[in-house]
Amino acid sequence: MTRFLTDLVHGKKQNDNVTGAVNVPVYTSTTYAYPSAQANVEYDYSRSGNPTRRFLEEQIALLEGGVAGFAFSSGVAAIHAVLATFKAGDHIIIGKQIYGGTFRLINEFFAKWNLEVTPVDTRNIAEIKKAIKVNTKAIYFEPFTNPLLQVSSVKQIARVAKENNLLTIVDNTFLTPYLQKPLALGADIVIHSATKYISGHSDVVAGLVVVNSKELAQKVYFNQNAIGSVLSPENANLVRRGLQTLGVRMDRHLANAAKVVDFLQTSVAIKKIYYPGIAGTKDHEIAVNECNGFGGLVTFEVAENVDPEVFVNNLKLIQLAVSLGAVESLIELPCKMTHAELSQEEQQKVGITPQLIRLSVGIEDISDLLADIKQALQKATVKSVKSTKAIA
Numbered sequence: 001m002t003r004f005l006t007d008l009v010h011g012k013k014q015n016d017n018v019t020g021a022v023n024v025p026v027y028t029s030t031t032y033a034y035p036s037a038q039a040n041v042e043y044d045y046s047r048s049g050n051p052t053r054r055f056l057e058e059q060i061a062l063l064e065g066g067v068a069g070f071a072f073s074s075g076v077a078a079i080h081a082v083l084a085t086f087k088a089g090d091h092i093i094i095g096k097q098i099y100g101g102t103f104r105l106i107n108e109f110f111a112k113w114n115l116e117v118t119p120v121d122t123r124n125i126a127e128i129k130k131a132i133k134v135n136t137k138a139i140y141f142e143p144f145t146n147p148l149l150q151v152s153s154v155k156q157i158a159r160v161a162k163e164n165n166l167l168t169i170v171d172n173t174f175l176t177p178y179l180q181k182p183l184a185l186g187a188d189i190v191i192h193s194a195t196k197y198i199s200g201h202s203d204v205v206a207g208l209v210v211v212n213s214k215e216l217a218q219k220v221y222f223n224q225n226a227i228g229s230v231l232s233p234e235n236a237n238l239v240r241r242g243l244q245t246l247g248v249r250m251d252r253h254l255a256n257a258a259k260v261v262d263f264l265q266t267s268v269a270i271k272k273i274y275y276p277g278i279a280g281t282k283d284h285e286i287a288v289n290e291c292n293g294f295g296g297l298v299t300f301e302v303a304e305n306v307d308p309e310v311f312v313n314n315l316k317l318i319q320l321a322v323s324l325g326a327v328e329s330l331i332e333l334p335c336k337m338t339h340a341e342l343s344q345e346e347q348q349k350v351g352i353t354p355q356l357i358r359l360s361v362g363i364e365d366i367s368d369l370l371a372d373i374k375q376a377l378q379k380a381t382v383k384s385v386k387s388t389k390a391i392a
């Protein structure tokens with residue numbers, strides 16, 4: 001058996017072409033000829049199965065240590081296909097800080113299905129236990145939350161879920177299988193927005209699901225085919241190509257993020273840093289136990305005398321944009337961008353202040369990134385008459 005970094009590059013060898021191509025071809029054909037009317041064919045129609053997509057699906061299943069993988073046209077489509085395995089009257093427990101699009105899907109779309117939900121702080125195991133009801137079927141959460149990077153224990157949550165006969169569903173977009181393998185920690189289903197780190201280049205929208213049993217595989221496959229939100233062969237190829245460099249990209253993301261944190265810790269222009277790599281918190285402890293690294297996102301609050309909007313507007317290299325996990329650094333103001341749907345009061349309640357900034361640290365030269373941050377902080381700092389300290 002080959003190891004993870006090798007599997008990233010090679011996937012599961014497929015020798016179905018006559019050319020010797022080293023990469024799986026992009027099969028654009030929508031339909032496949034039957035050798036005879038009696039034939040039992042593997043592929044008949046591209047929504048139901050496509051060799052390029054299948055290669056990626058088998059590869060992500062291999063990387064996550066699961067039974068089967070599925071590729072969708074977006075992360076949200078993947079989440080939809082998983083949640084659509086539940087039926088009216090079922091109850092699921094969800095993390096309070098899950099991705100906004102997931103929250104909308106559950107609260108505005110699945111509400112019409114009569115899918116009952118209870119949002120909890122999944123860091124609090126007692127709160128999870130208290131939320132379990134007779135009709136509870138699953139716990140759905142993100143181990144690292146957005147944007148505050150609060151860490152929940154997959155191990156502890158999966159244990160509670162097993163004791164109560166519930167499924168553990170993990171959206172692991174922020175970590176990828178390079179940094180954490182939730183199935184090995186006890187989860188049943190892993191979901192990714194492959195739009196982020198897995199594809200890694202801000203050029204494809206995609207979603208992936210991996211399950212740990214044949215029974216779940218059948219249910220998710222049924223929904224994938226029935227709902228039809230499949231990943232195109234062209235995009236499956238882009239995600240496959242992204243996966244090949246996931247290891248080297250993540251190594252640089254991690255190294256750069258650590259250096260950005262080091263710098264922010266020394267800067268008087270920064271009030272607070274949210275990064276699970278910083279020792280001394282319970283988040284850090286769990287991350288050390290369950291992850292192979294702390295990720296490429298760094299969230300921080302600028303000091304009161306720093307204007308967050310002037311700061312982001314003055315960055316020259318780091319681009320002001322939503323999304324994350326790509327080779328290029330992206331920065332955003334959660335209160336104005338990713339979390340703008342929340343009222344000011346709701347934002348405050350979950351810790352999203354106007355000073356809060358989320359940085360997706362890219363793989364550029366760290367000196368250029370730090371220089372960019374420093375010059376923009378300087379421009380954004382209102383020097384009070386009393387303050388004599390040099391900024392940054």
Ligand SMILES: *Cc1c(COP(=O)(O)O)cnc(C)c1O
Pocket residue numbers: 074075076077099101102142146171173174192193194195196205206207
């Ligand atoms: C982006 C994201 C999604 C949604 O994925 P899309 O590919 O945009 O549909 C889901 N979960 C998390 C954690 C995300 O960051």
